[in-house]
C-alpha cells in the first residue's frame with residue numbers, strides 16, 4: 001500500500017513535502033500529491049508515516065487501499 | 075555631530091516610553107539623560123524606526139510581511155491552517171503564498187513606492203523556521219538588493235535553537251517568538267500537538283518540549299545580541315493569569331518587549347477555540363493584564379494583529395496595489411538615496427511632535443490630580459488627529475492623567491460612513507468599542523453621530539483637528555480638570571468596551 005492525500009482537504013501548506021524520506025510528495029495543481037511508486041509508508045525509515053504526523057488537517061494523508069501492502073526489502 | 079546624535083536617541087528613547095508612563099508612580103521627566111530604565115541606547119537605536127516595536131514609530135514608518143513559509147510544525151488551538159496563522163496574522167484570511175523570488179520582487183516594488191517602508195517581516199501563515207530554506211532564501215535575495223531594509227521574523231520557537239546562527243548571519247536583528255505559556259500544564263490546553271523528531275507528540279509532553287525550546291531559543295538570541303520580542307495570546311480562563319508569569323520568565327531571559335494580544339475566535343474561523351466557544355478578553359481585561367505586566371517591561375499596545383501579507387503603516391493595508399500580477403509587470407528601480415531623503419523629513423516631523431508634547435507637559439506639571447480619563451482618537455498616522463469620524467476603521471485609545479498621555483491600545487470598528495448605508499447599525503458598535511472613553515478626537519464629524527455620541531456620554535472633539543495627538547489630549551485633559559473643579563463635569567466610571575471579533579480589515 002501507499003499513502004495518498006485527499007486533495008479536497010489539503011491546504012497546500014507544504015509541510016509534508018520535505019518530511020518524506022522517499023521524496024514521494026510533490027505539488028500538483030495547487031495541492032500536494034503522493035507518488036505511490038515511491039511511498040514506502042515510511043517503513044524502513046520511521047515508526048510513523050511522516051506525512052500523517054505533520055499534516056495539520058486530520059484524515060488528509062490516508063492509506064490508499066488500491067495498492068498492495070508495502071513489503072520491506074529484506 | 076556624534077553628541078547631537080546621542081541626545082536625539084535619548085530624547086526619542088524618553089518619548090518611546092511615553093513621558094510620564096513611569097510605573098513607579100513618580101513623574102517622569104521628558105528628555106532625561108537616563109532614557110528608559112530597561113532599554114539601552116543601542117537597543118533603542120535598533121528599534122526606534124521599527125513600526126512593530128516602537129509605539130511611536132508606527133505612526134511614521136511602515137512594515138510589510140510576505141507569506142513564503144506556509145508549513146508549520148505545531149498546532150495551536152486558535153489556528154485553522156486553512157487560513158493564516160492566527161498568532162501574527164489576521165485570522166480567517168488567506169494570504170497569497172509567494173516564492174522567495176516573487177517575495178523579494180514585491181518587497182523592492184513596495185519599498186520604491188513607499189519610502190517609509192523600513193521593515194520586512196516573514197510571519198504566518200505557518201512558521202518561518204519550519205520552512206528554513208524558503209525563509210532564508212527570501213532574506214538572502216532582499217538583503218542583497220536592498221541592504222537598508224531591516225529583516226525580522228516570527229516563530230513559534232520550536233526549531234528556533236537550530237537556526238540562531240543563520241539568523242545572525244543574515245543580520246536579522248528582530249525576532250518575535252509567540253509564547254503563550256511557560257507551564258506545560260497550561261500549554262496542553264493551547265497546543266494539541268507538535269511535530270518533533272519525526273513524531274507527533276501530544277498532551278503535556280508536547281507543551282513541555284515546546285516551552286523548553288522556546289526558552290532555549292530566547293536565551294540563544296539574547297546571547298547572540300539579536301533583539302527579541304515576545305507575543306502572547308490572552309485566552310481567558312486558560313492563560314490569562316499565567317501570562318504575568320510568562321512576562322517574568324521572558325524578561326529574565328532578555329526579551330525587550332512583550333506584546334499581549336487578545337484571542338480572536340469566531341466559530342466561522344473553524345479553530346478549536348472558535349468552535350468550542352472559548353471567548354476572547356474584553357478591552358478592560360486586556361488593559362488590566364497589560365498594566366499588571368508593564369512594571370516589568372515594555373508593553374506593546376499598538377499591535378493590530380495585522381495579516382501576514384499586509385503592506386503599509388500598521389493598521390493600514392495597501393496590499394491591493396501590490397498583487398503578484400501587478401508586481402511582476404512593474405519596472406522596479408530601487409533608489410536608496412531617495413528613500414533616505416524622505417526618511418529625514420519624517421525624522422524632523424517626529425522631533426517637532428516631541429517638542430510640542432514636551433511643552434504641553436511642562437505646563438501640566440503644576441497640576442496634580444488622581445483623575446485619569448480614557449479618550450479615543452481618529453488618526454491616519456503621523457501622530458496627528460487627522461481622520462474623519464466616519465472614515466475611521468479604528469480608534470487609538472489614550473489614558474490621560476496629570477502624569478501625561480499614554481497610548482493603551484486601539485479599537486477596531488466597522489466603518490461608520492459607508493457611503494450612506496449601514497449607518498444605523500454601525501454607530502452602536504462604534505460606541506461599544508470606545509465605551510470606556512470620555513471623548514473622541516476627530517478631524518471632522520457629522521451632526522447626527524455627534525448627537526448620539528454625546529447622548530452616550532462620549533464627547534466628540536474636533537477643535538484639535540490636524541494637531542498632534544498627545545499635545546491635544548493633554549490640553550483637553552487640563553480643561554477637563556478645570557471643568558471638574560467648576561462642577562461642570564462629575565467623573566463617572568465608564569465601564570468596559572468590546573474588542574471587535576474578526577480581524578482588522580482595511581477598507
Ligand code: SF4
Nearest residue numbers: 020039041042049051
Ligand atoms: S508515508 Fe512516508 S514515504 Fe509515504 S508519502 Fe508519507 S512520508 Fe512519504
Ligand code: SF4
Nearest residue numbers: 010011013014016055
Ligand atoms: S501537510 Fe497536509 S495539508 Fe499540508 S500540504 Fe501536506 S497533505 Fe496538504
Ligand code: SF4
Nearest residue numbers: 146150153159160200
Ligand atoms: S504557529 Fe501559527 S501557523 Fe502554526 S499552528 Fe500556531 S498559529 Fe497556526
